[in-house]
Amino acid sequence: MPLNITRHAGRRGLRRFTRRDLAVLGVLLGIPILIDIFIIWGPTLASIGLSFTAWDGIGDVHWVGGENYDNLANNYPVFWPAVRHNLLWLAFLGLIATPFGLFLAILIDRGVRFSRFYQSTLYMPVVLSLAIVGFIAQLVLGTDQGAINTMLANRDDPIDWLGNSDLNLWMIMIFASWRHVGYVMILYLAGLKSVDPELKEAAAIDGANARQTFFRVVFPTLRPVNVIVGVITVIEALRAFDIVYAVNKGRNGLELLSVLITDNIIGEASRIGFGSAIAVVLLTFSLGFIVTFLVQELRGARDR
Helix, strand or coil: CHHHHHHHHHHHHCCCCCHHHHHHHHHHHHHHHHHHHHHHHHHHHHHHHHCCEECCCCCCCEECCCHHHHHHHHCCCCHHHHHHHHHHHHHHHHHHHHHHHHHHHHHHHCCCCCHHHHHHHHHHHHHCCHHHHHHHHHHHHCCCCCHHHHHCCCCCCCCCCCCCCCCHHHHHHHHHHHHHHHHHHHHHHHHHHCCCHHHHHHHHHCCCCHHHHHHHHHHHHCHHHHHHHHHHHHHHHHCCCHHHHHHHCCCCCCCCHHHHHHHHHCCCCCCHHHHHHHHHHHHHHHHHHHHHHHHHHHHHHHHC
């Protein structure tokens, strides 16, 4: 009798999916996969293929091999400044804005007075699109009744914060960081709230001060958050477009790869093959930074 019960239990445990189960599973998995392929991977693969062609979007597609990439590197003057600006944008967000967001998260996590107010205020820019942030930058930095020039009483000889190519990129990066800091702060604040208080107590018992406790105990436990923040920082830096386009259409010192892609694909030139080559370069940069960062983080987690 016990043997029969065991056999019946085993059969129940190996119950096969019915046609309805398979249909539901196929719909739940199939539709998101198809949408992902159609919206993301399809255009990505198409861009890679078109980057080796010359096409204006209407006529015939002509295979040109690596000619687009050669022209991009040697005969397109704004390409290398755009690459430099993107890398500078990434360095600014990664080395200044992100650590500052972590610093604010630590302060709020320690329970300073009015922490709820600070948290809400610092997070508020995150709900704004970068295009809106660009319009705010114009209101603050503009030469005609801009807030800063008005406070400095520079009506006769105002500082051209957005027109001067030596200044405008730095000013726009500050405004982009204003939005990025709030996002990073919320992510790190959530990570800090999940840290086991007993770890801090054990470190204090062992004689560790606040700085040692954070860098040797707390920060290593934030590795999953570090991965998320690192990936988001790379994406935010390399996909930046709307804020510079809202200011001066990404020209006169604000050239970015995303702007060059738009100018070539959607602009009057309609050089879709050439614009696709720029998109592939941007994709390569993005994947290179993200994959390298993830490998380093996963290797560090494995070594621990």
